Amino acid sequence: MKVAVLMGGMSSEREVSLRSGRAVADALRKLGHEVREVDLGEDAVLSLHGLKGWADVAFVCLHGRWGEDGTVQGTLELLGIPYTGSGVLASSLAMSKSTAKEVLAAKGVPVPRGVTGRVEGDGGNRETLLEEVEREVGYPCIVKPDREGSTVGTVVANDREELARGLEEASLYDEMVVVEEFIRGRELTVGILGLHPRPLPVLEVIPSHRIYDYQCKYTPGRTRYLVPAPLPGEVAARLQELALRAHRALGCEGISRVDFILDGEGRAFCLEVNTIPGMTELSLVPKAAQAAGLGFEEVVAEVLSSARLKLPARRGN
Ligand SMILES: Nc1ncnc2c1ncn2[C@@H]1O[C@H](COP(=O)(O)OP(=O)(O)OP(=O)(O)O)[C@@H](O)[C@H]1O
Numbered sequence: 155m156k157v158a159v160l161m162g163g164m165s166s167e168r169e170v171s172l173r174s175g176r177a178v179a180d181a182l183r184k185l186g187h188e189v190r191e192v193d194l195g196e197d198a199v200l201s202l203h204g205l206k207g208w209a210d211v212a213f214v215c216l217h218g219r220w221g222e223d224g225t226v227q228g229t230l231e232l233l234g235i236p237y238t239g240s241g242v243l244a245s246s247l248a249m250s251k252s253t254a255k256e257v258l259a260a261k262g263v264p265v266p267r268g269v270t271g272r273v274e275g276d277g278g279n280r281e282t283l284l285e286e287v288e289r290e291v292g293y294p295c296i297v298k299p300d301r302e303g304s305t306v307g308t309v310v311a312n313d314r315e316e317l318a319r320g321l322e323e324a325s326l327y328d329e330m331v332v333v334e335e336f337i338r339g340r341e342l343t344v345g346i347l348g349l350h351p352r353p354l355p356v357l358e359v360i361p362s363h364r365i366y367d368y369q370c371k372y373t374p375g376r377t378r379y380l381v382p383a384p385l386p387g388e389v390a391a392r393l394q395e396l397a398l399r400a401h402r403a404l405g406c407e408g409i410s411r412v413d414f415i416l417d418g419e420g421r422a423f424c425l426e427v428n429t430i431p432g433m434t435e436l437s438l439v440p441k442a443a444q445a446a447g448l449g450f451e452e453v454v455a456e457v458l459s460s461a462r463l464k465l466p467a468r469r470g471n
């Protein structure tokens with residue numbers, strides 16, 4: 155098959171995406187496919203158009219905005235190029251942490267208490283937001299941009315001054331910010347894989363910092379990973395069931411990774427669903443897959459098999 159691996163992009167997760175893309179491209183070559191590595195920059199639309207007629211499939215390895223958020227998926231739909239993973243709606247739903255949490259809560263997946271708002275601009279007001287957070291969330295809390303990844307722009311706040319600074323920081327990355335109760339607990343993640351989606355073993359992340367920040371994510375030695383996570387069987391099964399429910403609630407396809415915090419009382423809270431999780435050989439989903447006896451190439455092959463156009467066929471084609 156002729157496969158275009160889409161990587162790089164213009165988000166703050168560009169470097170991570172390049173690593174994922176190269177690893178996937180190598181695996182696809184080993185699987186016998188003809189591969190083109192495509193770094194999507196400012197001229198993304200032209201690059202994608204250039205693939206029409208050559209690519210049988212686009213393997214999307216973009217993280218964050220302009221790639222994981224439905225924009226590239228929409229362009230591929232218009233061009234008629236089948237692509238891996240989630241479609242337009244699931245991608246953009248999952249990209250917005252606040253919107254995704256509303257859908258998840260409605261489908262019975264517990265999420266942290268929080269508020270969402272703008273620091274300025276349309277309906278936004280710093281003071282009102284500060285007061286709302288203090289009334290409904292309290293301290294410590296965590297401030298995040300609504301549509302980011304890799305913990306970029308995310309700050310823990312213990313008082314009003316830190317909260318004000320956190321709102322400024324997060325709003326550098328997105329006009330919409332999310333503030334949640336800070337949940338003390340164990341950090342667990344569940345990969346979902348396949349055309350008929352199934353959960354992989356639960357993986358526990360033990361970062362050396364208070365939160366699993368950018369450094370802990372990408373500097374070797376800063377985090378310990380335990381897979382399968384040392385949990386009672388019924389707790390692991392419950393997390394897997396919640397992860398599958400979250401994947402389905404947002405309409406994800408092919409692959410996703412659902413992040414949780416398990417508090418001291420055994421309550422699980424879903425933080426978010428990643429529709430294009432990291433795909434280097436050391437990333438979390440490939441690690442969890444390994445624990446289930448699946449090698450990196452097998453994971454890549456499964457994701458490839460999810461490739462299709464997700465919207466109904468156009469009339470007149
Ligand atoms: N409500 C919370 N309570 C405690 N810690 C949290 C909370 N929300 C986020 N965190 C911490 O911040 C990290 C990043 O948060 P989250 O997973 O929501 O965002 P992200 O930046 O999109 O991550 P990813 O790189 O997985 O896409 C989490 O892994 C966790 O360590």
Ligand SMILES: [Mg+2]
Pocket residue numbers: 413425426
């Ligand atoms: Mg996360």
